[in-house]
Ligand code: FES
């Protein structure tokens with residue numbers, strides 16, 4: 307069931323999806339303090355494995371060493387080059403590729419070629435910037451904010467179900483990173499509503515479920531949508547495979563968003579997350595991982611069977627995501643129009659969007675979340691109303 311009895315206001319003005327000053331304020335207020343799901347631990351399988359990527363605060367390097375994963379700003383303290391431009395690999399020593407400076411796990415310089423030519427240089431004075439890294443189950447999170455609470459605290463009520471569902475999610479069957487020319491909030495808001503299903507996903511998902519069959523749960527960290535599972539012929543097979551793993555399978559579809567940018571799903575033996583990484587006021591990157599439950603080698607036949615059913619599902623998941631991502635630039639283009647027919651309107655079925663927008667406005671400093679107050683918070687270029695019309 308839905309929470310609200312009535313439709314709701316669209317709280318954010320169009321400028322929130324286009325304006326550079328607004329984006330800068332979001333970076334400082336909600337994006338930098340967040341935790342970001344960036345990888346599955348299986349992506350760093352061996353001692354010395356690394357992955358690198360660009361993020362809201364620039365290039366990042368994750369590397370496994372001493373049995374744990376470390377995160378660094380991927381910028382060398384010597385001449386500020388990226389240590390590596392490779393997206394993944396294995397290196398026995400953490401070394402910058404440009405002049406060969408080497409670093410220990412804590413980021414301190416360990417060896418400098420021709421060190422006397424840097425005289426005088428105190429030992430350990432230059433090093434890599436460390437980035438906070440924590441894991442929940444197999445999911446690797448980073449935060450650029452030294453003052454951020456531990457990731458489990460940040461996840462709030464999602465921490466326990468997230469960890470439970472991702473436990474044993476040992477086979478990554480879909481890893482993708484997609485750049486989109488849209489403001490990050492459009493991706494989140496699209497994730498937050500099922501209203502577009504009937505129009506955008508008619509052939510893949512059919513219509514949206516009736517209100518009695520679904521549930522919205524809103525709290526101070528984010529929101530969740532619960533719906534009945536699909537009636538696929540694979541369902542009993544998955545249920546049997548989960549039983550063989552000794553764990554109950556969720557019967558329904560559960561879709562959660564932890565504000566501001568983490569979406570995760572629990573659907574049968576599939577554990578997936580999407581992290582929406584803003585790359586500018588009107589662009590973002592979607593980091594998506596889908597993993598399947600596994601026995602970690604105890605029951606190879608069960609593991610193999612789960613991989614087969616999830617491969618079958620993957621074709622549909624890819625189509626669903628493509629359907630969304632084709633649509634979103636069209637929404638961005640409408641937001642960028644200099645004139646609008648009104649402020650917009652949110653249905654009860656989209657109420658998680660208003661919940662998210664209110665959360666954001668609260669953090670940006672708007673007292674009651676009303677769009678009229680936003681101009682006091684961030685300098686917003688408001689469109690001018692044409693004579694006799696509305697903007
Ligand atoms: S820039 Fe890294 S060693 Fe010179």
Ligand SMILES: [Fe+2]
Nearest residue numbers: 496506507630
């Ligand atoms: Fe969708």
